[in-house]
Amino acid sequence: MQAVERQLTAFCQRQGLPAIARASLYNALERVPVPRLARRRLPVAVQQALYNLSEPRAGTGDPEIPGDQIVFYAFNYGSTQAISFASGLPWLCLHRAERRPGWRPKSRSLLTAVMKYRGI
Numbered sequence: 001m002q003a004v005e006r007q008l009t010a011f012c013q014r015q016g017l018p019a020i021a022r023a024s025l026y027n028a029l030e031r032v033p034v035p036r037l038a039r040r041r042l043p044v045a046v047q048q049a050l051y052n053l054s055e056p057r058a059g060t061g062d063p064e065i066p067g068d069q070i071v072f073y074a075f076n077y078g079s080t081q082a083i084s085f086a087s088g089l090p091w092l093c094l095h096r097a098e099r100r101p102g103w104r105p106k107s108r109s110l111l112t113a114v115m116k117y118r119g120i
Contacts (some may be wrong), residue, residue, distance in 0.1 A: 034093050036064035046070060046085050049078030067093030072100050075107045083110070091120045 009019045029058050037080065040062045050065065050073050067089050074086035075097070086093075098108075 017035065029092070029095070034067045034096050035090055036066055037070060038062045038064055041069070043081060043085050044079035045079045046074055049073045049076075049082040051077060062069065066096075067094035071097035071111070072103075074110050076102075076104050087114045087118075091115075091118065094118070094120055 003018075005025055007020065007024065012019050022052060039050070039053070042065075044049075050070070053063070053065070056077065071086045072080040073091050078086070094111065098111060103111075
């Protein structure tokens with residue numbers, strides 16, 4: 001987050017604009033779309049953690065799943081392989097997943113530990 005703020009401040013200075021307020025930066029984070037991943041390209045362990053998604057119908061294509069939803073289901077219902085995959089997703093996915101309701105306490109604690117380790 002600090003690196004993003006420094007980059008934006010430098011950009012604003014080069015353009016002769018006032019520096020962005022930290023609150024504006026946080027507000028912008030809530031509006032940025034999270035990366036989406038194609039279901040069939042996910043590891044099998046992650047696909048199994050997404051237990052409530054039905055198989056796509058023929059001709060409808062491969063559904064793309066928001067990264068924060070993948071993190072949520074991997075940490076709450078997945079195996080260690082699914083959690084490992086989700087832990088390596090972009091930080092925005094982890095940040096948004098943390099704000100989702102419905103976390104199991106131990107799963108949320110593990111996510112918090114991963115985020116702390118990654119500096120998020």
